[in-house]
Amino acid sequence: MKTKKILLLVYVLTVLAMLVAACAPAATPAPTEPPAVETEAPVVATEPPAAETEAPVEATEPPAAETEAPAPEKKVVQVAYSAEIDILNALTSQNLTDPEVTMVEGLIISNDKNEYIPVLAKEIPTYENGGIVKRDDGKIEMTWNLQQGVKWHDGEEFTAEDVCFTWKFIVSEGSEVYNRDEYLNIEDCQVVDPYTVKFVWTVPYAPYNTLFEAILPEHVLGNLTTAEILTYDPYNRSPLGTGPFKFAEWKSGEYIRVVKNPDYWRGPEYPKVDEVVFNFIPDNNTRLNAMKSGEYTVGIGFQPNQVKDLQAIEGYDASLIDSNAFLHFGTSILSERGKKLFSDPKVRQAMYYAIDREAIARDLMEDTVTLADTPINPLSPYYNPDTLVYNFDPEKSKQLLDEAGWAPGPDGIRVKDGERLSFTMLNRAGRNDRIAIAQVIQAQLKDVGIEVNMETKESAAWTEQWRSGDWEAMVGGWFLTADPSVTNLYACDGGNNMTGYCDPALDEVMKASDQALDFKDRKPLIDQVQALLAETAFDLPLYFNVLPTSFSQKLQNFKGSGTNLGSFWNVYEWDLLP
Amino acid sequence: MGQYVIRRLIQMIPLMIGISIIMFALIQAAPGGPEAMFLESGRFIDPTIIESYRHRLGLDQPVYIQYFRWLGAALTGDFGVSFSTSRSVSEMILERLPATLELMLTAFIFATIIAIPLGIFSAVHQYSTLDYLGTSFSFLGIAMPVFWFGLILQLIFCVKLGWLPTSGRVTVGDASIIDQIEHLILPATVLSFLYIAGWSRYMRSSLLSVIRKEFMLTARSKGLQERDVIWIHGVKNALIPVVSVMALDLAGLFSGAVITETIFAWPGIGRLFIQSTYSRDYPLMMGILMMGSFMVLFFNLIADMVYAWLDPRIRYS
Numbered sequence: 001m002k003t004k005k006i007l008l009l010v011y012v013l014t015v016l017a018m019l020v021a022a023c024a025p026a027a028t029p030a031p032t033e034p035p036a037v038e039t040e041a042p043v044v045a046t047e048p049p050a051a052e053t054e055a056p057v058e059a060t061e062p063p064a065a066e067t068e069a070p071a072p073e074k075k076v077v078q079v080a081y082s083a084e085i086d087i088l089n090a091l092t093s094q095n096l097t098d099p100e101v102t103m104v105e106g107l108i109i110s111n112d113k114n115e116y117i118p119v120l121a122k123e124i125p126t127y128e129n130g131g132i133v134k135r136d137d138g139k140i141e142m143t144w145n146l147q148q149g150v151k152w153h154d155g156e157e158f159t160a161e162d163v164c165f166t167w168k169f170i171v172s173e174g175s176e177v178y179n180r181d182e183y184l185n186i187e188d189c190q191v192v193d194p195y196t197v198k199f200v201w202t203v204p205y206a207p208y209n210t211l212f213e214a215i216l217p218e219h220v221l222g223n224l225t226t227a228e229i230l231t232y233d234p235y236n237r238s239p240l241g242t243g244p245f246k247f248a249e250w251k252s253g254e255y256i257r258v259v260k261n262p263d264y265w266r267g268p269e270y271p272k273v274d275e276v277v278f279n280f281i282p283d284n285n286t287r288l289n290a291m292k293s294g295e296y297t298v299g300i301g302f303q304p305n306q307v308k309d310l311q312a313i314e315g316y317d318a319s320l321i322d323s324n325a326f327l328h329f330g331t332s333i334l335s336e337r338g339k340k341l342f343s344d345p346k347v348r349q350a351m352y353y354a355i356d357r358e359a360i361a362r363d364l365m366e367d368t369v370t371l372a373d374t375p376i377n378p379l380s381p382y383y384n385p386d387t388l389v390y391n392f393d394p395e396k397s398k399q400l401l402d403e404a405g406w407a408p409g410p411d412g413i414r415v416k417d418g419e420r421l422s423f424t425m426l427n428r429a430g431r432n433d434r435i436a437i438a439q440v441i442q443a444q445l446k447d448v449g450i451e452v453n454m455e456t457k458e459s460a461a462w463t464e465q466w467r468s469g470d471w472e473a474m475v476g477g478w479f480l481t482a483d484p485s486v487t488n489l490y491a492c493d494g495g496n497n498m499t500g501y502c503d504p505a506l507d508e509v510m511k512a513s514d515q516a517l518d519f520k521d522r523k524p525l526i527d528q529v530q531a532l533l534a535e536t537a538f539d540l541p542l543y544f545n546v547l548p549t550s551f552s553q554k555l556q557n558f559k560g561s562g563t564n565l566g567s568f569w570n571v572y573e574w575d576l577l578p
Numbered sequence: 579m580g581q582y583v584i585r586r587l588i589q590m591i592p593l594m595i596g597i598s599i600i601m602f603a604l605i606q607a608a609p610g611g612p613e614a615m616f617l618e619s620g621r622f623i624d625p626t627i628i629e630s631y632r633h634r635l636g637l638d639q640p641v642y643i644q645y646f647r648w649l650g651a652a653l654t655g656d657f658g659v660s661f662s663t664s665r666s667v668s669e670m671i672l673e674r675l676p677a678t679l680e681l682m683l684t685a686f687i688f689a690t691i692i693a694i695p696l697g698i699f700s701a702v703h704q705y706s707t708l709d710y711l712g713t714s715f716s717f718l719g720i721a722m723p724v725f726w727f728g729l730i731l732q733l734i735f736c737v738k739l740g741w742l743p744t745s746g747r748v749t750v751g752d753a754s755i756i757d758q759i760e761h762l763i764l765p766a767t768v769l770s771f772l773y774i775a776g777w778s779r780y781m782r783s784s785l786l787s788v789i790r791k792e793f794m795l796t797a798r799s800k801g802l803q804e805r806d807v808i809w810i811h812g813v814k815n816a817l818i819p820v821v822s823v824m825a826l827d828l829a830g831l832f833s834g835a836v837i838t839e840t841i842f843a844w845p846g847i848g849r850l851f852i853q854s855t856y857s858r859d860y861p862l863m864m865g866i867l868m869m870g871s872f873m874v875l876f877f878n879l880i881a882d883m884v885y886a887w888l889d890p891r892i893r894y895s
């Protein structure tokens with residue numbers, strides 16, 4: 001018994017010592033939770049006497065709390081965020097990042113209606129408002145009028161110089177900005193006056209709104225080389241922006257906290273809340289429990305199969321944000337086997353007719369998703385509802401396979417010239433939703449005499465193989481911008497086309513659509529792109545993923561957006577009811 | 579003894595270099611590279627940045643050159659910068675160390691206090707009700723998946739009862755010790771459960787075999803009280819295998835506990851490691867693996883020294 005007591009004492013002391021050491025930087029107080037401690041009898045009961053030995057530290061703490069006590073209750077939005085992000089530079093981060101949207105602003109952002117809206121720009125330039133002018137030499141001059149009186153968080157004024165500096169950084173050699181290629185047609189950036197910036201484009205580029213979602217401060221980064229900016233910790237860890245919130249702290253593995261910017265340019269009434277805290281909770285189930293416990297205001301990154309649980313949480317609403325992330329069943333003809341099997345469009349079409357997308361949406365995704373007939377979300381004004389749709393039709397599928405010369409073999413699997421209609425689906429470990437889809441497809445294709453084998457690889461290995469093009473089939477996904485261009489994915493030389501499919505006619509329309517700066521010119525071209533995509537049968541769009549999101553009914557003005565720029569686009573007008 | 583320790587420490591150097599070669603080779607041999615992270619987000623990316631990224635990180639060099647670069651820097655104490663965050667690897671590991679030790683030591687001490695007496699009791703009162711209870715408890719602890727146990731505890735104590743926070747290390751804005759302890763309770767419980775389950779079994783079986791030894795009979799026949807026989811002669815001898823097991827687990831303290839940390843969003847090294855593995859952050863992986871390997875070697879040395887104290891027949895020279 002004696003040894004036990006000593007050990008217990010040692011234990012309590014050690015824990016206390018570590019805790020005291022760990023909590024050195026006293027943060028701002030929040031309403032403390034009711035003392036749930038009483039229930040922790042064995043450990044806590046012995047604590048008060050032990051705590052007295054730590055007198056000096058104990059003594060310094062209460063005053064700190066008292067001095068802040070008179071302040072009115074702070075409005076803190078606690079976000080149950082998924083995984084931790086790498087860095088807070090929106091342009092060079094490898095993640096889709098929400099935290100920097102609260103701090104760093106760009107010329108534009110996309111809203112909950114899949115539209116681009118101006119932020120640091122007064123309006124989006126178009127032909128009609130005179131912002132876009134076609135020069136005699138065929139080049140395009142695009143003029144952006146900027147908001148005046150916008151201050152960086154350190155008090156410096158935001159001007160056109162910052163915009164041109166951002167452009168220079170992006171297009172500089174080795175900037176590693178994820179969509180650097182999209183900026184390369186900007187030949188020059190001219191500062192007309194501090195609030196007007198002019199881009200000279202060598203060719204018209206219709207998806208110009210996908211650019212400049214973040215502007216970098218020249219007065220902070222201007223003296224650094226491109227390589228230095230990439231690794232510049234002060235900016236990467238604590239970015240300086242013009243946004244409604246200022247960076248406060250980033251505790252690795254725990255949270256990022258941003259606080260109200262009192263000088264926000266939209267006016268003193270914004271932002272309406274005092275702090276936003278992004279708590280990193282990587283496990284989906286834990287995040288669900290965290291929402292159930294009521295500790296958080298907003299929870300994001302849930303899976304479709306958690307929707308029912310989210311809807312059941314009292315005091316919270318579950319929003320199924322219809323996103324531009326579309327899942328598709330794709331094949332590659334860059335692999336030897338893929339080339340043999342899938343070069344014939346009839347075979348591809350036969351597979352698409354054999355896949356029951358409605359069953360997938362209903363049974364796997366609990367009917368939460370929108371079916372995708374084209375890669376463009378029906379929410380988008382560019383969506384074309386009149387394309388060829390591969391509705392489930394196994395008879396038609398069999399007929400197409402017969403026509404293509406694939407006859408059922410002795411084991412039911414179709415054969416042509418001694419080759420079995422059998423291929424391997426490359427799955428990515430951890431993406432259970434996609435693996436489930438692959439399994440359904442496997443079963444459905446078997447019904448028409450196609451054999452699918454499964455191979456699962458860990459994510460980095462999967463990515464490497466996908467990039468090589470040396471795979472046969474997979475269920476993949478893309479997170480598209482609010483702009484409808486899919487050239488990058490389906491053009492013969494598209495940067496993310498890893499399938500080998502190439503159709504010059506489609507290429508031509510896609511490229512024309514990318515040069516049509518006006519909606520009324522571009523819309524028919526994008527319609528045609530969607531129609532041709534369905535006819536060429538390069539891949540089969542399955543559905544648009546929903547982003548299940550849970551938020552407290554006290555949170556006002558939360559308007560979840562399903563674009564790649566995320567749901568924090570209007571964080572400045574979020575408010576918390578008491 | 580002193581000489582022995584110094585010799586063992588010197589032996590560690592070539593051993594660590596050997597380990598680093600194997601680790602480096604294994605890490606590089608795994609398919610996929612850090613550039614995979616660019617595609618993780620699902621956005622269209624400029625394929626040319628992948629080449630410039632690989633070039634900047636030196637990944638376009640032959641593996642042996644990359645290794646010698648790494649080794650040269652590591653020998654001077656510089657473990658490089660993380661691929662994904664561009665921050666110093668040592669800094670990233672060190673900032674996670676307090677949280678890791680806080681969780682692991684709490685679990686470790688808690689487990690020691692329960693496991694050793696439980697094992698002793700089970701051995702001394704073999705086939706008693708309590709022994710059966712302890713045995714079932716151990717099997718339960720070993721068989722129960724950590725993530726499941728953690729989630730169940732969350733459901734009970736956080737969701738239903740609302741007594742404890744579900745995850746994290748602190749409530750942001752609340753710097754009180756009480757808050758920190760509340761956050762520590764669940765992960766420490768889950769983790770110590772695992773240790774208790776294992777260690778109490780070792781302790782039980784080890785003591786059972788010692789109890790049947792002849793020197794125990796001698797101790798009894800010279801008139802020692804049963805309590806002294808068990809504690810002075812039995813337990814001390816029975817501890818030797820238990821100490822080896824515990825020493826290995828102790829080394830793991832510094833590497834953190836991957837699953838527990840992930841479930842409870844605890845900012846420990848285990849989570850840092852799993853994250854670095856997914857993103858193929860080679861320098862960060864190497865840094866954590868090297869630290870983990872060193873700790874295993876170091877605590878084995880400690881264990882060897884503890885043997886000498888536990889069993890006077892063991893002498894090092």
